[in-house]
Amino acid sequence: MEAKMFCFQCQEAAKGTGCTIKGVCGKDDKTANRMDLLLFVTKGIATVATMLHNAGIETSIQVGHFTTDALFSTITNANFDIESITKRIIKGLKLRNELIAIAKKENITLPIIDELVWNGEENSFEGKSQTVGVLREANEDIRSLKELTIYGLKGMAAYVEHAANLGYEEPELYLFIQRALADTLRKDLSAEQLTSLVLETGSFGVKAMALLDKANTSSYGNPEITHVNIGVRNNPAILISGHDLKDMEELLAQTEGTGIDIYTHSEMLPANYYPAFKKYKHFVGNYGNAWWKQREEFENFNGPILFTTNCIVPPLEGASYRDRVYTTNSTGFPGWKHIPAREDSKTKDFSEIIAHAKRCAAPNEIEHGEIIGGFAHNQVLALADKVVDAVKSGAIRKFVVMAGCDGRMKSRNYYTEFAEQLPNDCVILTAGCAKYRYNKLPLGDINGIPRVLDAGQCNDSYSLALIAMKLQEVFGLEDINQLPIVYNIAWYEQKAVIVLLALLSLGVKNIHLGPTLPAFLSPNVAKVLVENFGIGTIQTPEEDIEQLIIA
Incomplete structure (x- = not known):
């Protein structure tokens, strides 16, 4: 064809x-x-x-x-x-x-x-x-x-x-x-x-x-350790997805006192970690998982959904939520209502989506309990002495950076299996929606330090770099690659590409990238990345744990 x-x-x-x-x-x-x-x-x-x-x-x-x-x-x-x-x-x-x-x-x-x-x-x-x-x-x-x-x-x-x-x-x-x-x-x-x-x-x-x-x-304070509710309450609600925290702020302010609850979805989960948002009693927690599960989860949410950035999955024909989705900023989808940009420093007008929410039933609960996050650089550095002691004592053998994106392919089950099989003396550092492959697993902690430290959104991979550079300083190492940190990163779209390039520019080497190498890398360019930076792809969880952790 x-x-x-x-x-x-x-x-x-x-x-x-x-x-x-x-x-x-x-x-x-x-x-x-x-x-x-x-x-x-x-x-x-x-x-x-x-x-x-x-x-x-x-x-x-x-x-x-x-x-x-x-x-x-x-x-x-x-x-x-x-x-x-x-x-x-x-x-x-x-x-x-x-x-x-x-x-x-x-x-x-x-x-x-x-x-x-x-x-x-x-x-x-x-x-x-x-x-x-x-x-x-x-x-x-x-x-x-x-x-x-x-x-x-x-x-x-x-x-x-x-x-x-x-x-x-x-x-x-x-x-x-x-x-x-x-x-x-x-x-x-x-x-x-x-x-x-x-x-x-x-x-x-x-x-x-x-x-x-x-x-x-x-704008919102440093993220702090937070136990995020993943259940629901019996009020009509709006689900906010994407990454834009300014939209989050204005939506929370405009829904206060309206009887409407607000839940985060996918990459908006880290909004729960910011102190400024915790004052809103109608900010309930997080609903659902990574972006690619939205077709099923949006059906159950019942209320309107707001996309502030990418991660849209086109709905199936006949989906009940087709008329409940709103877009703003760079996003758009045929037939969905678009909330215009701010003009003359005024706030966005979310009145239409708020009125829509009032006509809807409360969300159906799809899970309950809580997940923990908020381990951006300021919070982790506040725990630096505890972390350093755990490394020096051998309680923590290695940190594994598993930041990046989640996706639909079955091969991404690898990341769940890798986390499950990771030795108990290893800690996962994560950011981005890749976390949904393992952030609800009962992986426990090491001397009170959770074995999954979630720094936030994909852009918060910067926090992981700052943590690495601080540890390099604390341990007096000349090369960042001498740290007990390994990289097993999942990618899906272009924000993961800039994270990868940022790490390379900081001198980080031997990054494993999966589930596949990008199609836009020609064989010769891929060879340069392999030879100069040690870029590799994933194998099986067992093989990669042997190579990254045990060897």
Whole structure:
């Protein structure tokens, strides 16, 4: 069958090579191609903005905002709504042309590239979108390195946008994203230079995660050890999913005193750990598991669901919750109501979803009890003496970083089995929705230290890096790889890509990545990662425990 699209940015790439008819994630070929066109236009914007900056002419902050939103809206499972992607393209073309006009006025000679000369007539969108995808770059290795950079930038853009929503922005991050995007259009960069760009992307990824950590903790306090309820109460409720804590704050404030309860879902679970949110008596706890189980769990929730970021699974035909889902920010889905962005520093208006919740029954309980989390860097460092003593005494043999993403594939049962079989003197450090594979297992503790330390969302992998660097300092080690820490990371989408690149930029080696290596890594690029950084893939739990822990 003739290929209608090509996408290989996530772990579910069809046949381990790429989706060509319809995305495994659920997006159709027209939407996938339209996303390629949005990236095409965004690269043009980035090119002109970078040239203006190099000439000493700064563009407005809106250029940075558009670039991050465009990247974020094309991340896996974020936006399935071709109309909203098309509106972004139209907005981007207007912005691009405004920047081109400034460049011409300043006598700046722009390159003659398709991203800048295409006239952008709307009736040509569909045809043009089929010509600007990733396969446009014929050289497999160059393509691999450029796409690795772009997917890292997509993950970084998500973190930068969340920080900006809380009022924290650093111009250098916008400038780097624009320069790196522009560099992916250059024909004169060698594979070695592009490899350096990949690592530089990781370095800026660390800065982006540090900024978001500052934004979150300054706004809501440092996460603290928290026992999170996973049962339900007998009140109508709203389920909030995704990653955006500003949306969480405003939803809690607007539902206070309404009789509506609030539950977190999937990656929003760590909101339970922040002190600022604990004052709300109607904030009940967490409902459900990782993103990929939502079809069943949303049926049981009964109330409306709010997606603040990616992790949408298209509902089946006939699903009872189809008319109960709302999107906001970069997300979108055909037929779902979208809550507009904030304007003029005002709060978002959640009145429609609140009114909807009042008409719904209370959630059906799907489990009960509690789970523990809140082990971000500030909390773990407060326990540093206890942790160090446990390591020195031999009570803790090794820490295993099992951060990253969960997913649908049966092969991901590996992570549950690995956690179950891990020796009792090992502690799991986790962040991201990968935790749902083992955070409800009865793994116990070591001298009062839980054997699963959950730092939070995927972006909170920064906390795990800070913990490692602090332990390196405490033990007086010259190399971070001398620590009793090993890495067995699961990935699914582009936010996991920037976490991986960030770890590589910090000098971390011998990371096991699974359940499969990315399809966008060409054999030669994969070989470089293996030879220079010791990147490996998973085997069986028994083999990997032998290699990582016992050997």
